[in-house]
Structures are given as structure tokens and as C-alpha cells.
Amino acid sequence: MRQVIEGSHAVSEAVRLARVQVISAYPITPQTHIVERLSEYCANGTMNARFLRVESEHSAMAALIGAATNGVRTFTASSSQGLALMHELLHWASGARLPIVMAEVNRAMAPGWNIWTEQTDSLAQRDTGWVQLYCEHGQEVLDTTIQAFRLAEWLNLPVMVILDAFFLSHTYEPVDVPDQDSVDRFLPPYQPRFQLDLENPCAFNQLAPPNVYMEMRHNIQMAMDTALGFFEQMEEEFENIFGRRHGALEAIQCQDAEVIMITTGTVTSTSRQVLTELRQKGEKVGLLKIKLFRPFPANMIRELTASAAKIAVIDRNFSFGASGIFAQEIKAALCNLETRPLVYGYVAGLGGRDITPEVIEDIYWRTKNSTAPKGDSLWVGLHEVSHEL
């Protein structure tokens, strides 16, 4: 049924429909609405789940690690500083191969204290072994959250569903909230491949010396390698039931494009409009939306950008001392090709600053009119400021 709900509640509804059994979370803006709604569902019996209140995000993840080891479906949500506090246990969740699902609302890191959107928080967790999926709109948030459980339980790896603060988390949009039966058909009860068992006592995750540790790490990568293939199969199933799919990547008018703009999250929606306008003016421009960041779909990106002369990557994030993080990843994916497009890195919209259609159009013209990138990233829309204290 189509309902007008905010992005946060698109997550909550998906978690309810996924019949999650244990939820543990610590509130942080802009994530709080997600677990607020879920705590109400737990309290009023809408969900048959335990909501564990904890004193920190670190404990929230620790609690879920315990619960997931017991073989139940688990969920948490966090953001920014909270996610950073979880860091140690993010590694643990993937190393222990636990299919925990987390909604992560992109928020800039402090200081300066900032609650608005930016991707540096989740991208800083790039190497923790979590699958990362960046969403564009409310419907995608709901669908991706439901899919995340399938994906996590298939891979025995944790999955992060990522949405922009406020632009997505607090924006009301019409979203089709499916009925329980359809979701049950798509997402059967979790069948754990291992769990704590009093009848067969054993220890999990104890010492792994050098002679086995490397194989265990390789095992995680082997699982990651299957993710993209499974994702496509799963989306097909999803489409058969719900009539829609979003793709690990989405290429819009890339076939004949000379300049391809690469975006993630809500900037994609704005870029779709700019693309339409530029195309009307006869510009040969394409748009590539990256949803799946880990595992990184390098092959697909290479194929989809093969014919373009230039790529403009819009990064709402930054790695200090280097460049925008998506731009780095894309350059790395292309570097061994004999002929490859020039990659222009743009940094925009940090700390929740608007990325308007004008900004995106400006990025397009700069890219088109340039003969070669000057440096690794260009900061777009910087204000004149005094650089003194």
C-alpha cells in the first residue's frame, strides 16, 4: 500500500516486515526516528522482537553479535559518531560472519559539530568487511532494507543500508509498503548455518594463529565475490514479487555519453533532472549511480564507462591528504585499462551543504571544457573565508 512516510520510517517498516527478532540501538540524530518507531512496535506488540536498550553504540553492536551468534535475525541503526564508536565491533561482526543488518544515516563527523549529511562516516568503515548499499529515495530505502536481510543471510556477512541525513531520512515521500505475505515469500525465516547450542557446546571466534587466519580472511573475500551475482538474482526474485528493482548500479544514458557523471545517494535525483536539461540542449552526458560500494562493482563500472571520454565523480565525502573516496575507487578500477576515460574528482555538499542543479551543471561544464584534470579533486562552491583563527 502506498503511504507517505519519511525515509527513516521506510527503514522501520522494512524491519518490521522482515520479522527481525532482536533490535539494539542507541539514539543519535538523524537516525533516532528509525529505532523510535521500532521500539514502539516492540512495546505495543506489533513486532515480536526484543528491543535491547544499551548505553552506547559499541554495546548495541556487541549485543547484536551475541544475539546473531544465537541464530536470530538482528538489526540496528546508527550514524556518524555512533558508527565510529562501533568501529571495533564492525570488524568483529564480519569476521564472525554474522548477518547483522544496520541502517546507517550519513552524517558529518564532528567537530565542528554538524548533524547534516555527508558520507565520510560510512566510507571510513569501508574496510570493516560490511556490504555497503547507498540509497537514493524512500522506496529504495524500504526495498533495500528488506533485501539486505536476504543478502546478509546468504553471504553470512553484515550489511549496511545507507541513507542521506534529512534529505532522505527526514523527507516524506510516497512509498509502497508491501504486505506481510509478499515479504514473507521473499524473505523466509533465517536459517542460521551455525549457532550457540547447549547440546553441542563449542567456542566461536577464539584464537586464530597465522596458519589459519589468512584463509579465514580469504574466505570473507570469497563470499564478497559472490555478492554481486547473488544481488542480481535476488533482485530478479524481488521484481517478480514486487514489480520493481533498483540495481547495484544504474546507468542512465551512458551508452553514447562523452561525459559520465557518477553520483551516490540523493544527489542522483538532482542529477537526473540536470541530465534531462543538458540532453535537451544536445549535450552528450550520462549518469552512473553507484549503489553497491562494498563489494565494489569494478567490472561493471569499467564496462559502463568504457565509451566515455571523461568521468566526473561527485564526492560528498573526503579523505584528508588524498581525495574524494569514490573518485579514488573509480580511478583504481580503471587504471589498468589500455584506453580509459579521464577521471575528474569533485568534492561538494560536505556537512549537508546543498548540491543544487546549478552546482551539478557547473561540474558538467567544467569537465566538458577541461582538457585534463587539475589535481585529484576540485572543491566546488567554496565560500570566501578568512583562514585565520
Add this chain to the structure above:
Amino acid sequence: MASQQPLTNPIPLLIPCSHLTTEGNKTGSWRFLRPHYEEKTSPCSVACPAGEDISRIEMLTAEGFFKEAWETILMENPFPGVGGRVCYHPCEQSCNRGEFDEPVAIHTLERFLADTAIRYDLKPALEKLPARNKRIAVVGSGPSGLAAAFFLARLGYEVDVFEAQSEPGGVLRWAIPLYRLPLSILNQEIAQIRELGVRIHCGKPIPQQFLREQQSDYDAIFLGCGHSRGIPLKIFGEDLGGTEDGLQFLQRIRRGEIFSLQGTAAIIGGGNTAIDTARSAARLGAKVILIYRRRRQDMPAFHDEIEMALEEGVEIWELQTPVKISSQNGDLIVTLQQMRVTSEDQQGRARIKPVPGKKKEILVQHLFTAIGASTEEQWYDPPKKGTDILRLSNCTLVYQSGRPVLVYGGDLVADTKSVVHAVASGKQAALALDTLFGEGLDAISSKLQTCLVGKGPSISMEIFLGGVRSQRKHRMVRYEDLNSDYFQFAPVISQPRLLREERIQSFAEINLKVGASLAIREAERCFNCGLCNQCDNCQLFCPEVAVIRDNNPRGRHINYDYCKGCGVCVVECPRNAMTLEEELLCGKS
């Protein structure tokens, strides 16, 4: 679109996982700190002169075990019904909960338990030791004498109590007004002492010669004669008539000799007898002025009693002292000297001096004195000097070869003259005598030392008898020793009382009963300092599952094969019933 990767199913899943139990890994070998269950002493029980096991009493009350809770009081004090009403409850001042929100209303709960026992006609299951074939005489049936008789009887002694008055109880019967202590309660608790085999002989005044009889029927005599003679004002006109000792007045009321009091009554004094006299006079219809030479905050009377006296219309004139009394047409004119505060002593009590030339007169119809009391006869007091005298904290033993041992107790030896101190005195006398007969005079001090509650001075009958409480550590639990994260703020029960208007019309008991649900709620406020109430936090938090539940009253033990000594159990114990100690390294490699 993208190249389809082959799906292997199941997905590679190599994780660290043992295929056997890890019980072989005895993590106890890592331990250098050792937690153990160790019950400790609550501050309230230390502050209680009778050494009542208050934290346990409240634990039992909270669980609805009212009879057991009542018996736990009776273990240390024969007067829960009396104490629950008239005790000044020093326990509450030391209650650790006072540092959290407000102290537990211990006295209200004590009274509730006693009332419940009466209501259901409960009979206490008190242990009585085999007969010792020794006889003890108790002179005076006030609280100290009755307490001595109570404890001696339980220890197996044959006890005769001699009372000069027509009925037993002493100060409890004759001096404490009915609105504070109804007779039925007193009678019930005295009957309980009789149930133990104690014989109480009323109308039997004892002559001095009794103490020195060579061929005595008794092996020991306890003297708890109390202070029943009011101290005179020693001012001009006191003997004109119309001036009465407050204690006498209270006694005459109890005898039913006075039904009303007209005009203005002045009461001289600031102690509890003065307040009792004032409030009684108000009930009989008089306008009452209480005259005290120091300030109101210096009055030795209990604060609550002063407050209620004021509510009941008693006027308090501070810094006034009578210097002369004269009579005029049957009325009395009292000349009052204005006093002033010169300084304060260490306790903050005012030092005073007369203000020259500042005098005034007051016309009254009645004048009552209540400035203190002393013994009726000089020989009631313990000898000032002599040999073979053992002065303990609450009683004095005089050993006389070939004659009965004398023990002086109650107000005769007490620094603080209160009912509960009298009980403490009777108990100490009983335990001292039992030690004397069993182990000799020299053993008394050291034996009583082992029975201290905390560091004392209260002593415990249960510890003396080697009960469960004797296993408890003497260390007193402080507020900082508790884990207050587990406690929630909760207001203290408010004592329901008669309305002021109802109060002053009769001698009906002012404090009303509280129901079981309120009592349980109040008892649940108790932190149960130092005691295990089986909350199971230790078991829930132990990361090694090394706390093992047992099928016995102690509840659980630690499996030291696996306890790593992390100390989480000790930290998470809300009530300091566990202790973490350094592991002794001997015997470990």
C-alpha cells in the same frame, strides 16, 4: 548486464570454531583476584542500640515473610510493638538510603510487623536453651528488667521479676501517654515474655537487704529500678502546693485519676517527659505553655514530638527559667528570668546566662516540673567504687563472693535514657551473666566483644547464640560500597495520623496503622546493605558462567575452576554482599 559470477552454495564460511566443549580450558588459573560471597553489617543495625538485624528484617518484609521478620526483631528485642511506636529510631539517621533520597521508615515497618503479629495472634518460634538450673531475680519491670528477663529466660534461666507497682511495665506503663503507646500493645508484649516462663510478681517492693542475703534463692539479681523521682526546681515557692512532678502527673492520668484540667498549665523542662506532660495536659483541656531555659533546637525531646506538641496548641517559651513561685487566690504566679545565649558547646547546644533585670510573671493554674529524674532510693544506683566491679557499656556487674551477683542496668547506668537503650542493657546483662556462669568473670568482656554488631556498642543475641548472623563480617557497609545504579528514587512512606482536631480530644493513638501493601513497598526501599537478596546479578553478569545456582538457602556459589577474577560480579552486586580479595599465591605456580 554484468558478468554473472557462479554462485557457490553454501558460501565459504571458515570461522574460528571449536568442535568440542571448552570446559578443558580452566580459566580459573588466570585469576589473581578472588571474589567471594561475604555478607556484611548494615549501618542501621549498628546504630540500633538493640542491634536489630534491620536489613534482614526489611528483606523478609519486602518478600511478605511478616512472621519471620517479626521473629527477627524478637531475636534482639522483646518489644517490637513498643519500639515501633516510641523508639527514637537512631537507625534511620544512619540509613544509607538517606544519602540516596530519604531513609527507610524503619520504625513504621517495625510497628507494622508487631501489629500484624497481634492481628493474627502469631506465636513466635523463639529458641529456648535447656534449663541452666540457675535462678535470677529482676528488680523492676521496666523495659530493662523485662528485657533482661526475656533474654535470660531464652538462655535457660529461671527468672522472677519483682515489681513494686500493681502492674508491670514501669515507664512504659506509667509515663508514656496512651496516645503514643496503647496499653494493649504493652500488655501483649509483656504476655509474650511471660510465655517464656518468666514470673512477674507485682506489688512486691524489694528491700535493700535482698541484695546482700547470704542464703539467697538467686544466683544473680538484676536491678533495673529506673529513674522515677522527678528532680525538684529548687526555687522559692515550689513547696506552696500546686506544683506537681510531670512523671507523677502522667502516672495519675494512667491510673484514671484525672479527667480534665482547666485553666493554664505551665510545664518546666525540654525533655520527652516535658513534652508528654504538655501534650497530655492539652488533651485534658488546659491551655499549655512549655517553658524551657535554652532554645527550642536545644530541647532534648524528640523532634517529631515537639512538632506535634506545637500542632496541638502547646506554646513554647524559649530562654526562660522560673526563679520564684507565689500563690494568689489559688492560682500560681511564676516569675520567669529571661536567659540569653552566650555561646554554644561542641554539640551546638546553647550555653546560657540570665539577662539582668529581665523578668516577667505569668499567672497559671497548674505548674508541672519535668527537668529530669533520679532514682527513688540511693541503693538502686551501682556502687561508685569497690572491687570486683565490671562496668560494661550498658550495665554494671558487681561480683560478691557467696552472694548473688548484682547487675545494675537500664537508666541507672545509661548515658542515653531511652527504651531501646534499656533493652540493650537488659540484653547485655543477660549475656554477661550467661558468660559469667559458663566461663567466669574474666571471659565476659572478650565474649561480648565477639557479639558486637559492627564495631558496636550494640550486641546481638543471634551472634551470641552462633546463628547465621555470626557468619557475617563486622565491616559496616557504607553508601559508597553500594552500586546505586540498581536503585530507583522512591518517596518514603508518610505516616498516616489522626487529624489534629481528633488528637486533642482524646488519648487515642495518633499514628495509624499502615497496610501490608504500603509496608511491602516501604520495605522494598531498603537497600539490604551487606546482604544477599538473591537478585542474581552476579550470575547474570559473570562472563565465564562461573556463578552456579544451588538448591540451598544461600543460593549460589562460585566455580573457581573458571572464575577469572574479573570482579564484575562484585561490582554489579548492588548491596555489597560480595568481596574481591587478592588471590593467595601460595600453592599456585
